[in-house]
Amino acid sequence: MKRLTKLLTIIFVALLCYQTNAQTIGIKGGLNLATLNEKDNDGTYSDNYDMNPGFHFGLTVDVPLNEFLSFEPGLLLTTKGMKYEDELIGLNLSGHANLYYIDVPLNLKATHEFGSGVKLYGTIGPYVGMGLSGKIKATLEFQGDEQTEEEEIKWGSNQDEDTFKRLDMGLTFGAGVEINSILLGLSYDLGLSNISTNQDNGMSVKNRVLKFSVGYRFLSKN
Incomplete structure (x- = not known):
């Protein structure tokens, strides 16, 4: 895992250093x-x-x-997982899984400029993600009594010992608007990798993430 993470980082840094007179570098974050x-x-x-x-x-x-058209790779710290709540004959079960990943999206970006610094864009491409850490928390409530358990995510491929596979790959789709170097975007990550370590009876677990982003582009194209 460390070798792959290092390789992805080296590729991204190389892209940062390539043709810096033509490319733009941005920072983004969001929900x-x-x-x-x-x-x-x-x-x-x-x-x-x-x-x-x-x-x-x-x-x-x-x-x-x-x-x-442009090529837009990225390097993102991102959260994945899920939240659930269920009720059965007086039993209330709730919980969530918080998964932390480093994702490298490799997007093809199409941009249309309307003038006055306003641009619309769309993106599509694959992503590669590596699981870093995570935690599952579950709470059981019955007749006023509450019991909570937490478990650290164990990454690997051993069905008996590990929670999820570390490698995640999929497709990302997005669209947004850029106004004078400020970016507002919406994207969706469709996980294609089965991250479940349990393969019995065709078990499959795949990530799904909807992202709302705000960004800023630091360098202008010449």
Whole structure:
């Protein structure tokens, strides 16, 4: 894992150093609303999951390809996971999973300029994510008595010992507006990797994240 994280960081730094006279460098952050798509051959179990609020923060690089298209990689600290609440015959069960990742999105970006510093843009591309840490918290309430348990996420591929696989890959789609170097964006991460360590009966767990972003572009294209 450390080698892959180091490789992703080296690639991103290399992009920062490449053609700095043409590219732009930005910073962005914002709100995440995350959930997990969980199912097996018997059905889908995540229908009752709620969006778990979190955050993302990091850097982006915009490398122009032509007048309308650019390549926009990024390096983001981002949260994923889910929140749930259920009730059964007087039992109230609630909890959440908070997962922290380093994501490297590799987007193709199309931009249309309207003048007066206003631009609309759309993005699409793959992302690669590495799980850093996380925690699952569950609370059981019955007749006024409450019991809470917490468990640290264990990353790996051992079904008996680990919670989730560390590597996550998927697609990201986004759109937004840029006004005088200030960016307002909306994006959606569609996880394609099955991060479940339990493969019995076709078990599958995939990340889903809706992001609301605010950013600022520091360098202007020449």
